[in-house]
Amino acid sequence: KCYLGVMNPGNLKTHRACAVNCIAGGIPPVLLVRTASGEARYHLLVGPEGEPINRQVLPLVAEPVEVSGRLVRRGEQLILFAAPAEIRRLSPAAD
Secondary structure (H helix, E strand, C coil), rough: CCCCCCCCCCCCCCHHHHHHHHHHHHCCCCCECCCCCCCCEEEEECCCCCCHHHHHHHHHHHCCCCCCCEEEHHHHHHHCCHHHEEEEEECCCCC
């Protein structure tokens, strides 16, 4: 919501607090992925069975991550089904 909505272009650490509030409030997390050519792709992030994983991803908001899971396209929407244990921070969090 932050990245795609009124805070656009709300991304990275400067908008972390907003994203954490939205995700903690129930808005599903979206993973921004850049292709090799730099094109932005957005993946709705859900658990392995499609369940919300909002609370589990809060410590990783606005951090570069690596995710292993199953990517499904439903119309124009990309949905990434991933277990929280399969989401790993790529670099240490900056304080």
